[in-house]
Amino acid sequence: MAQPQQIDARAPRVSAGITTVVLIIALLTHSTWLIIWQLAVFAISTFYSMAKSPYGFIYRTLIRPRLKGEVPLEDSKPPAFAQLVGFGFVLVATIGALAHNWAVFTVATSGCIFAAFLNSAFDYCLGCKIYLLGIRIFR
Amino acid sequence: MARLVIVLVVLIAATILGALSQRKNGRFFTKRNFTPAVTESEIGHAFGTRGTVLQFSSAFCAPCRAARITLESVVPQFEGIARVEIDAEANLELVRKLRVMQTPTTIFLDAKGIELGRAVGAPKKSQLVAVLEKI
Numbered sequence: 136m137a138q139p140q141q142i143d144a145r146a147p148r149v150s151a152g153i154t155t156v157v158l159i160i161a162l163l164t165h166s167t168w169l170i171i172w173q174l175a176v177f178a179i180s181t182f183y184s185m186a187k188s189p190y191g192f193i194y195r196t197l198i199r200p201r202l203k204g205e206v207p208l209e210d211s212k213p214p215a216f217a218q219l220v221g222f223g224f225v226l227v228a229t230i231g232a233l234a235h236n237w238a239v240f241t242v243a244t245s246g247c248i249f250a251a252f253l254n255s256a257f258d259y260c261l262g263c264k265i266y267l268l269g270i271r272i273f274r
Numbered sequence: 275m276a277r278l279v280i281v282l283v284v285l286i287a288a289t290i291l292g293a294l295s296q297r298k299n300g301r302f303f304t305k306r307n308f309t310p311a312v313t314e315s316e317i318g319h320a321f322g323t324r325g326t327v328l329q330f331s332s333a334f335c336a337p338c339r340a341a342r343i344t345l346e347s348v349v350p351q352f353e354g355i356a357r358v359e360i361d362a363e364a365n366l367e368l369v370r371k372l373r374v375m376q377t378p379t380t381i382f383l384d385a386k387g388i389e390l391g392r393a394v395g396a397p398k399k400s401q402l403v404a405v406l407e408k409i
Contacts (some may be wrong), residue, residue: 144336163277209336216334245280249288257292262334263395264376267362267369274366 139215142185144207147214149198150180150190151255154221155248162244167232170244174229177222185211185218216262217254221247299395302382302405309372311387316368322356325384325409330362330369332377337396341378348399352406382409 154173161169180188224247231239253259314320317328327349331338342359349357362369362377372381372389380397382390382405390409393401 159281162281165277210339213334213336241277241280245284248281249284252285252288253292256289257296259292259295260336263332263337263378266334267332267374267376270363271366271369271375 138184140185140211141208142211142214143194143199144209145199145202146185146191146194147217148255148258149194150188151217151251153190153193154251155255158225158244158248158251161228162241162248165232165237165240167229170225170229170232170240174222174225177218177225181215181218181222185215213260213262216266217250220250220261220265224250295395300393300397300401301395302391302393302397302401304391305389309389311389312368312372312383313387316371317358317360317387319356319358321383321385321387322354323385324352324354325382325390326356326358326387327406328372328381328383329357329359330374330377330379330381331359332362335377338378341380341396344397344399344402345380348402348406352409355406355409382406384409 154176157169157173160166161173176189180191185191224243228240228243228247231237231241231243250259250261254261312328317326319326327345329338329341329345331342345357345359349355360368362374368374374381376394378396379392379394380402381392384390391405393405397405
């Protein structure tokens with residue numbers, strides 16, 4: 136995964152909101168291009184740098200200048216984990232779309248919408264809920 | 275049409291889960307299941323004379339930091355209560371013994387290491403003070 140860094144704590148929630156909208160449009164229109172785009176976005180923020188993510192760029196240029204108050208910082212590790220989970224879902228959705236298997240595409244995309252919406256609307260910490268469970272099962 | 279229904283169902287389900295989890299977050303629940311008493315060597319720290327607050331944390335957990343900051347500021351105000359933070363990943367035996375499912379989980383122990391109850395998610399100051407006053 137990308138190197139941990141301190142990031143603006145509000146950025147991942149805004150990114151998750153954009154992700155939710157993009158995925159809903161992808162699901163409604165069965166758009167292969169849109170799901171590939173989302174896969175690329177997750178790939179950049181998971182494996183390269185969260186700060187270089189296109190949605191992070193949208194947040195920095197359009198939204199942050201309009202926010203007041205101190206910038207709340209947080210470690211990038213928890214959102215990076217969520218991005219990795221999102222990458223997994225969207226990878227499956229992309230394979231489904233390319234194979235014209237729309238059932239697989241729909242299930243995987245729905246799962247990712249579920250997680251992204253929870254993250255954006257409720258600041259839900261996916262890593263908190265599933266990381267320890269995963270370790271308990273596999274170790 | 276079917277696609278729209280799927281989207282709505284997913285969003286409603288996520289809203290219900292999100293609201294429920296926010297309501298339960300940080301709330302203290304008294305122990306219902308029997309968990310065996312822990313020892314001082316298991317937590318790597320001496321018990322407080324009145325009790326011990328045990329916080330389980332993990333790597334990909336943003337509210338763990340918030341929980342730590344709250345515990346650090348509140349627990350020292352109560353004499354005889356020790357504060358211990360445990361890295362869940364490095365202490366899986368204890369995690370299994372105390373049936374910790376997610377992080378942050380804060381477990382309140384009496385002076386003998388027997389669980390009184392626990393709070394899942396980052397507790398608020400007021401929630402924490404209310405529990406510690408009763409120990």
